[in-house]
Amino acid sequence: MLKRFLAHHRFSGLLLGLSGTLALALLLFWMGSKPQEEEPYLPSDSEIMAALEATDFHNSLIPPLTPPPDWDRYTLQPGDRLSHLWQQKWHLPISTLYQLLDQEGSSHLNRIHPGQHIEWLASRDGQLLALRIWRTRAEGVEWQREDEGFSFNELTTQREVRLLRLEGTLDGVLSNSLSEMPEIAGQEGAIAAALDRHLPLRRDARDGDRFSLLIEQEWLSDDPTPYSTRLLAFDYQGDRMQIRAARHLDDGRFYTPDGVSLIPPFDRIPLTRRYRISSNFNLNRLHPITGRTSPHHGTDFATPTGTTVVSPADGRVVRGRTHSFGGKYLVIDHGQGYITRYLHLRRFLVNQGESVKRGQPVAQSGNTGRSTGPHLHYELHINGRPVDAMRVELPSVESLEGESLDDFLQHSEKLFSGLDNQLHLDKLAQLLPNQHE
Ligand SMILES: [Zn+2]
Structure with a gap:
């Protein structure tokens, strides 16, 4: 704890001595690199009431139910159109894309191609704070929001992807069980939050339940903590639920080994007929x-x-x-x-x-x-x-079909082999699509 405090303290001191642009760059980097360490944020009734009293109810009625912004990531697929992804999949204001297309670096947005890796950071109310497009594992470009518009920078870094397999038995809350695993020190909260998103842990988790998780970590050279951590697959065998699922490359959602979605299909409107x-x-x-x-x-x-x-x-x-x-x-x-x-x-x-x-x-x-x-x-x-519930792409299927199912089965088979310890993780890392080269 003391060490963490000192690290943050030094960081704050450093910030004071830097100019605005660099400070923002560091701040954004810091936000992206430090994982959440708390349980998923559930506001108390009094917090909700305070937020309600302080604001017009149409603004933000209730504080967000999930942790503060973290970097989102996407690997471009054949046939992807940036404007479609931007609005329908990433939920960013299209006006921001036009703004970026109108300034320095726009050629990088016009030249995107399948396999390229894109990362972005959005604020809680859905505004773009930063965007990165990687040409290779070590080279990319970045836009960062400033007072007026966005700044544009070239990025050079060295990254490494590592896979981790975690196995445990539930004892109390999940983050407690994970906190005994040194290889993910400091990240147990983020990993617990990721799993919590896919499983009804609060309702159905019981002490003694067994779980295994396949995790992907990305490391930047010279940084002692991982730059990002991502859940790729999990197997949960408990008293009240037994679920096994893997992340699908196409949409980032989780599906069972048969391709059944963990998220139910959604209707566009919550009414039985249309109203104005x-x-x-x-x-x-x-x-x-x-x-x-x-x-x-x-x-x-x-x-x-x-x-x-x-x-x-x-x-x-x-x-x-x-x-x-x-x-x-x-x-x-x-x-x-x-x-x-x-x-x-x-x-x-x-x-x-x-x-x-x-x-x-x-x-x-x-x-x-x-x-x-x-x-x-x-x-x-x-x-x-x-x-925007009227425009956003909604989960529409119970199960994957056709080409998407074939892709998922092929990809998830490798992930499950790694999860089950039948495939060495170094070998698996080589088999997975490389997102930066
Ligand atoms: Zn309204």
């Missing part, structure tokens, strides 16, 4: 009076009071509360980082803690809280960020 949309999702909405940015993190449907609201996917009700701004509101967790919220309801048709099925009535819309008329305010959050 009275206000769209808009991260850059300007407040008509103050002129300040006042984002609208949801979609408003002009539903008469008493309209049945249905769950767009299988999930579990994690909140059903009342607040003076949001009125009666409901939060459903659908797993793998997908969370939906519903505001201004008249009444709930399900209880907190209850499991719900896709299409199941969960509430009646209303006009409760600070609302200008009867409507349903509907939000979809993916990995802690609000996204």
